[in-house]
Amino acid sequence: MDNLITTVDWSRWQFAMTAIYHWLFVPLTLGLSVIVAIMETISYRKKSAEWLRITKFWMTLLAINFAIGVATGIILEFEFGTNWSNYSWFVGDIFGAPLAIEGILAFFMEATFGAVMFFGWGKVSERFHLASTWLTAIGASISALWILVANSWMQYPVGMEFDPAQMRNVMDDFWALFSPVAINKFFHAVLSGWALAGAFVIAVSSYFLWKGSNREFAIRSIKVGAWTGLAGLLLTMYTGDGSAVEVTKTQPMKLAAMEGLYEGHAPQSLVAVGVVNPDKKWNNDEPEYLFDISLPYGLSILARHDYNAFVPGIKNIIEGVDVNEAGDTIYTVSYAERIARGKTAQEALKNYGIAMEQHDTVAMNKALTALEADYPYFGYGYFNNVEEAIPPVALTFYSFRVMVILGSFFLLFFIACLVWVYKSEDTFSKARWMQLISMIALPLMYLCSQSGWIVAEVGRQPWTVQDLLPVGAAISNIPSSSVIVTFWMFAVIFTLLLIAEVGIMVHWINKGVKQSL
């Protein structure tokens, strides 16, 4: 059992590290490809040689990011087969189909139109080149769509039926995969890439201004970066609101963890800043926060779009208590009952396997009926007490606040950049403190982006597939030592890739600083 725990822990750390590294490259590709397409569109419409040079400079940085980041996500698929083999088998074609489509689309769209975008200058018509640049950007987003659809299914498993003979969830409704959870997640993640790329363009352009080089190039780039960043951020906030509503419906425990909320109220305030009490348990009387500044009605509005609505806390969810729109207390399925029904479902699955071996169809049907009745709670059967079903509250709580606070900062930042640069390009280009803030803002934007994923993925723990398969059951029966070895191999490889990316980018940016763009 000790070995299993360390294997689970190391596998989780490995997956988290790989995903975090992968997400360093992806959002910049998603956003910068759009920014480059916008710049090329301006160049095409204005027949401007200056805008063409600007486009080509940023396209080179896009190429660097794309080349270094490409295929880093495949490592995650390696890990599925080795570290998470039970999970891989259990999710069957539901996870496989979107990933296969992603692979094909990524290859054909990005390889074909990406090649025209990078190699096609002067070889194809300007109009076709521009179309290829846009199609590369759209292709990158469509690739992300399938990954995010697969991820959303793990958080909200729909459109499938469990086949105990195959031991797989079999897809029976492909279109159900495009649930509101998936649609919100797709736009939230992809559009956050626009905001990140906007911050990237502003930071690099500010470096040019800092060095006193290529002022016109920097100002024009900042305008496009700030507009794209602002549009991306506003839409990210809008879809984030949609995600919060969906999380309330489908993963209320995650929402409670995001808020560090143990006992809900109607109306429920939202903690703007606070410190969670590490001694707080779901069943003790300790205060939830050591310190907090809360916005009245905030969580009711965020979660249920009703300023007076009840929002359940961790204790309420565990006890199966909620309040409906009419204000009446209603009882959902308590976690104690979920655990009991999960164990019943697992026993039924075991009996199904025995009956199958004996070719006893009557017993198989009986076991199948029992399994189907309690299958929605299947995963809870792995827990011995309700506490095991609570995600890490502190990490989820703080990550959520880092994301929101930094997101709010960037809203002001993009607006400030736009107002200032349109009001007076001259004073903007001479304000070194603003250039310094712009450069410091870039790592903060990456922190904001990563925090969003930490909220999404840590907040859904302990599940790999919501309600059906916790991490402890999803893991392969492999020694922890093999995971530890590959963990450090990845740490070294990804760090080298990151150093290469930053090194080549800095080299290219400095080259740009020294020449006339």
Next chain:
Amino acid sequence: MSNFWRNTYEMYRDGFRNMTVGRYLWAIIIVKLLIMFLVLKLFFFPNILERDYATEAERAEAVRDALTGD
């Protein structure tokens, strides 16, 4: 049609020939993919179920046993 293929070929050929920063990028991509597929995937990341069980039925049974605690 033959013009299309010739133009496509020339676009790729000239594109690769005229690369500047791209040469380093391609080197990184190739080394990365070689490490990923010829080292990591081959020696460190087998598909456990495919490696340990010959048929789909055996794999399903292994997962059933794992998930039901047998």
